[in-house]
Amino acid sequence: MRILVPVKHVPDLQSQRSFTDGSVTRTADDGTMNELDENAVEAALQLVEAAGEGEVIALTVGGPDADAAVRKALQLGATSAIHVSDVALAGSDVFGTASVIAAAVRKVHDESPLDLVITGMAALDGLTSMLPTALAAGLGWPQATLASELSVADGAVTVVQHHPDAHVTLSAPLPAVVSVTDELNKPRFPNFKLIMAARKAEIPVWTLADLGLDPASVGAGAARTTVLDASERPPRENRQIVTDKGEGGAALATFLIERGLA
């Protein structure tokens, strides 16, 4: 079982997240691997463990600091990592990023065939959830996305999606692109040995030239959208917090009635 997991470098959820010139500010200090990608790494590790053989390759596309994301994947148990980085990538939209990941997946797949690509269902910075579909389309591989249940048998992957109206089971032949929800599993904690090994791991850096991609096809120039303005939302004004000493419920009711909400 050979599985590649694309992982995204995002600002830590607990940090002061912000924008610089229309792009998400990412620095080494407060950047980490997108939390949902822990579920993707976990899913890959479990499949390899169940198969009794195989490897998990973590891949990130991002600036120089993004290697923090693949190092996190190594801490969790990924076998190896790849970092795609190129100045021409700055400002890429999801379609640009997907074409780069697709090219990298093809390169890995050509060296030795992959069974699966497993992504998170969303990156919790922008929450677009577009990449898995764009990647499957770019590769021309079947997509079995939004997996809340996942199994592999007889050369096919089966996922169950939990939608508000129905649970839908999909089946696809390998190789396929799968995205996973946080319902699928509970990510493991890294152990000390893996943390130390991840710190020292040599991570190859691939450029667009290594992938045979035209720099003009990615980056801000090729993006189909432009951020015009980004501003922090003002905090709620006139916040009222009362302590219940026997009339908290009545105070709450009065607030709702006065606002015309009850």
Next chain:
Amino acid sequence: MTVAVLVEHRGDQVAAPTLEILTLARSLGTPVAVWLGGTPSADAVALLGRYGATEVRHGDAGDAGRLPEVAAALLEEASADAATVLMVSTFVNKETATRLALATGAGMVVDAAGAALVDGHIETDQTVFAATWNVRTRIETDKAIVGLRPNTTQAVEAGPSAHPALVEIAADLPATAVTVTAIEHVAQDEGVPLAEAPVVVSGGRGTNGDYTLIREFAELLGGAVGASRDATDEGWISHEHMVGQTGTTVTPALYVACGISGAVHHRGGMQASGTVVAINLDPDAPIFEISDFGVVGSLFDVIPQAIETIKAHRGQ
């Protein structure tokens, strides 16, 4: 200029956000509605017409219509003449829209709170980072696809309109290696679905698994019942009720958080709500930072008294 609106429906029932999006579509051009799965009834067609749809285009691919590449092929054919395609921003629609964007070269924004036509380009507003930032985006391409959050536009009827024409979509459906092998329908709660509800009352770990008061309060306020992930993980309430970044994103006029600490994942799914009210034992719970009104106290004391006071006010 044609604006295609993908209709959200459960059986024959048109979901409320579709009417909001049709209202928005009228400010961008001439709306046509696209109905995937089944054939809309005369009532549904008339309703879409009252909100501005000049045509209702429908297509059905059976169970395969659940696959994004198949849904996108129908939608592509149905929106071939449209400069703008609008839909509700659900996880399923995001996938369909991505396939459509790849097939047509369209630029795309999801989770938008609004869209406007500015100098020939669609511009959108959305919130990011758990709704702590506002972002304005311009779609550079001629064709634009926008996923919109429910409850972000006030639905207004267009006034008396001609009955929209019903047109069947004839598309070549792509062969796909993926098969839908089972569909198990989930029993729906009575009342408005969570994502569309004007009021949401949510309970978290603080309920200790007892949702009686939460349900009663929600019913009194005409709202839907929500939950935190800890509550759904415990199996206290089904996953469909989970509010948050990986659950349902809600933007109701009123959000009431009971016994919920306000973790960033939860806030990201409700922070853009109109008025936020919280009940929590812990004065330092982060939920209070984003609440318009908060009660530091036990939900088991506060909710019954609030219900009683509101009922008395209403003269019941």
